[in-house]
Amino acid sequence: MHDQHFQDMAWSPGSPGAVLRLIRVSDTTSRSSIARSTGLAPSTASARVDALTSLGLVRESGAEGSRGGRRARRLELVADAGFVAAADLGAHHVRIVLTDLAGTVIVDTDDLEHGAGPIPVEAGPRAAVAALWERFVELADDSGLDRARFRGAAISVPAPVSYPGGSIATPSFEPSWHGAVLPELFAEHTDAPVLVENDANLIALSERPEPDRTSTLVAVKLGTRIGAGVLLDGRLHRGVSGAAGELSHTPVDGEAAIGCTCGVPDCLESVASGGAVAARLRAAGRTVVGTGDVLALAAQGDAVVLDELRRAGEHIGRVLAGIVNFCNPSDVVFAGAMSASSVLVATIRGELYRSCLPMVADALDVRASRSPRDAGIRGATVLALDEVLAPTRIDELVRTAAERTA
DSSP: OOOOOGGGSOOOTTSHHHHHHHHHHOSSOOHHHHHHHHOOOHHHHHHHHHHHHHTTSEEEESOOOOSSSSOOOEEEEOGGGOEEEEEEEOSSOEEEEEEETTOOEEEEGGGSTTTTOOOOGGGOHHHHHHHHHHHHHHHHHHTTOOGGGEEEEEEEESSOBOTTTOBBOSOSSOGGGTTOBHHHHHTTTOSSOEEEEEHHHHHHHHTOOSSOOOOOEEEEEESSSEEEEEEETTEEOOTTTSOTTOGGGSBOSSOOSSOOTTOOTTBHHHHHSHHHHHHHHHHTTOOOOSHHHHHHHHHTTOHHHHHHHHHHHHHHHHHHHHHHHHHOOSEEEEESGGGGOHHHHHHHHHHHHHHSOHHHHTTOEEEEOSSTTTHHHHHHHHHHHHHHTOHHHHHHHHHHHHHHHO
16 A cells, blocks of 8 residues: 555654665764764664665765864765656646656656646546556656666645545546545556645645754645645644645635535635636636736736735635634745735735734745745655655665565
């Protein structure tokens, strides 16, 4: 089963997997500095490093700054020891990125002439997964990668995802995907772990500051639909069933312009999402197909469009203020196509500062993502790498290797 998230499990701070994690997040790490950081005996720390080296995951290169005496050799992750895939899946687009174990991009289908190629989302999850897997293989082969070094993948979807089972719930992008468990479908093609996650949760992961991983933040996707992801003390908060952050289905004091699969009358998504704004503008006689047209008219200073965006921002800000007051984050970050609207973002920001407690607002930074176009796919890469290099997973690999040589 691929629904087991190793990165969420408890692990020993002195295990081989914990040592690898230290090497990943530290600028300078040697055998001696690992012993000091973990409290392990130098011989034990060295044995942990040897186990990781034998797996081909760690190597020594260069030297750390001298503390007196001989300079220690610096340890580093072997980035080309494997690769992972990340896919951003929507109703009308698919983006795939392959990276090495250090997160360096090897290939991005947005940079290719023909993009990711056709993925038959409308044909159902099984057909789409088979096509995605075929595309992963093609991209790996075209990039000269060894298929045997495929370590895992993460798939971003614009829908709630149950946790820990990984089934998709009430997806507005393609209703036939309701109940689909993508990890089980990928298991027909690979033994490597494949995770599926809500796109707003992945945006939250992508905005997690480095090297500090203990921040609390709320990420909001503003697009055709609305979603949110929450990080508490650096960890993704999914809730009991995976629905944490689904603010889009909160009822608001407005009139729905589009339908929503949630069944809640006048929910935020049906009233204030990019899709709802576009529908309301069409009813007002504007030629609008999608969010891109809304943004273009706003850039031209269309007063009707700007008023609609302000009203949407007020609705979003009021709902979001409840979450912000509750979890007291350091950051609220916006991504998605509609985050490019300065009027929408400014209205939400103003509503947050007006509606939140002063001691909450004083510590709050409200901003658009530094890279809103890439936030979801970057978050999927982070999730995939955190999974395949999770301490508990690495410890299992070390135990298996030791048993084989015993």
